Amino acid sequence: MCGIAGLQVRDPSLEPRLGELLTGMLHQAAERGPDSAGVALYGDSRLTPPGHATVSLLAPDVSADEVAARVGGGATAITVSQSTVVHSPALTVSDLERAVRDAFPSAVVTGRGTGLAVLKGVGHPDALAEEFGLRAASGRQGIAHTRMATESAVTPEGAHPFSVDENVCLVHNGSFANHATIRRELRAEGIVFDSENDSEVGARFVAHQLAQGHDLEKSLRLLCERFDGFYTLLVTTGDTFAVVRDAIACKPAVVAETDAWVAMASEYRYFAGLPGIESARVFEPEPEEVHTWQR
Amino acid sequence: MAALTTPTVIDLAHDSVRDLNRALHQAGPGTSWRIEHPDGAHNVAVGLTEDLDVVIGGPVGYYGAGMNQRATVTIHGNAGTGVAENMMSGTVRVRGSASQSAGATAHGGLLVIDGDASARCGISMKGVDIVVGGNVGHMSAFMGQAGRLVVCGDAGDALGDSLYEARIYVKGKVKSLGADCVEKEMRAEHLAELAELLKAAERDDAPADFRRYGSARDLYHFKVDNSAAY
Numbered sequence: 001m002c003g004i005a006g007l008q009v010r011d012p013s014l015e016p017r018l019g020e021l022l023t024g025m026l027h028q029a030a031e032r033g034p035d036s037a038g039v040a041l042y043g044d045s046r047l048t049p050p051g052h053a054t055v056s057l058l059a060p061d062v063s064a065d066e067v068a069a070r071v072g073g074g075a076t077a078i079t080v081s082q083s084t085v086v087h088s089p090a091l092t093v094s095d096l097e098r099a100v101r102d103a104f105p106s107a108v109v110t111g112r113g114t115g116l117a118v119l120k121g122v123g124h125p126d127a128l129a130e131e132f133g134l135r136a137a138s139g140r141q142g143i144a145h146t147r148m149a150t151e152s153a154v155t156p157e158g159a160h161p162f163s164v165d166e167n168v169c170l171v172h173n174g175s176f177a178n179h180a181t182i183r184r185e186l187r188a189e190g191i192v193f194d195s196e197n198d199s200e201v202g203a204r205f206v207a208h209q210l211a212q213g214h215d216l217e218k219s220l221r222l223l224c225e226r227f228d229g230f231y232t233l234l235v236t237t238g239d240t241f242a243v244v245r246d247a248i249a250c251k252p253a254v255v256a257e258t259d260a261w262v263a264m265a266s267e268y269r270y271f272a273g274l275p276g277i278e279s280a281r282v283f284e285p286e287p288e289e290v291h292t293w294q295r
Numbered sequence: 296m297a298a299l300t301t302p303t304v305i306d307l308a309h310d311s312v313r314d315l316n317r318a319l320h321q322a323g324p325g326t327s328w329r330i331e332h333p334d335g336a337h338n339v340a341v342g343l344t345e346d347l348d349v350v351i352g353g354p355v356g357y358y359g360a361g362m363n364q365r366a367t368v369t370i371h372g373n374a375g376t377g378v379a380e381n382m383m384s385g386t387v388r389v390r391g392s393a394s395q396s397a398g399a400t401a402h403g404g405l406l407v408i409d410g411d412a413s414a415r416c417g418i419s420m421k422g423v424d425i426v427v428g429g430n431v432g433h434m435s436a437f438m439g440q441a442g443r444l445v446v447c448g449d450a451g452d453a454l455g456d457s458l459y460e461a462r463i464y465v466k467g468k469v470k471s472l473g474a475d476c477v478e479k480e481m482r483a484e485h486l487a488e489l490a491e492l493l494k495a496a497e498r499d500d501a502p503a504d505f506r507r508y509g510s511a512r513d514l515y516h517f518k519v520d521n522s523a524a525y
Contacts, residue, residue, distance in 0.1 A: 249432075249433070267375060268335035269336060271335070
């Protein structure tokens, strides 16, 4: 069991409230996943200064200043809870990621992009939300995940979101049955994994399909064809918000939409604090149908 | 049933679901209750055993009005997974839509859903009557053993899969029938029972517009011809 909450803001006047609204949703999701939690935030100016490349990683055992100094190239870094977020105004996203990996060869990179920060860790979701400073965050898109581990150990690298491609994030409720087979196939193609987690295989598969030139919708359709097991997935890119469920659809998912925002949750009660929920269009995504919303 | 007393109001913005359910379990028959700000909470008004009139002023989460006996519960909003699951008697009305497994394993009473119900509506139903104003999702009435499921909209894939004896009436399209579920002749007694169910659900659909589905009874008994398959 896991909890998923996601919010895409349509009305720019709500962007300063993204973190506050997501904090309320994450709190409601805590009962579905009390062992770890994570968030992905698109467009928070503190975590992702405009015009900077950003790389998120599980915090190495040194200070943020030391991280920045070792990465070099004018990079700055902040440590937030169990994560460190590194910025550079000069380097491209891939160059910054390479510099981070060169400086910290054993680091687990949890996100990279131009406006994306990923924070995750082990602990109670409410405590992590405080450590993340989530309430004060702003932005245009945010996802939150609470984990009750089934397929792999309770570790920071096993927490969601999984972001393995530039600006793409995936969160999963369920369990993939054939993840070991697909992991082997992807490894044979040279893809490197950070964990033994089944959801990471889903994220790597989607990234692999995107790299082949498929769009997100097609990539998720291919995932439905290839993966066995139970899943509700929420995938974001900063501009796109996509939801897909397996054919049986036993893992919950509910979507609510107004002119000001679109939100997805494992349970309706996560929506209760969203402005205008009383008049929102509320529905459950159909099985094996890829639902997408563009900003 | 009609409210006989001024409703007692419980506001879930202040009171816990546990306090609410304790109060409802201790309430005398004929009393009426109004629940404010449910905000999608789970387990609202579960395990009632008396002839109460309970009005819930918004959406509920999982298992709303589950295990109901005798009470009339009206939900003015949507309901999460397993609304009225294992109901024994009484009436549960959802004025919005219901999530999956509505009326699961329920033995009796009437469940009315004005909107849509998603997957597995009436799964393993054991005597409940369910009337859905809109559509139902895939595998509805899966392994239904007794009772009636009335769908005024369309039904999803595998309707009535592995059905025992529940009777299913659908007004709209059926995407596909599940294993051992077949269309059956609509005889006078079926039109009559359907008219009664629609009336109880306060609907004005015409019984003649519905088709009836039931069990072919081919899965009932072990067939020696199939022994090699086990």
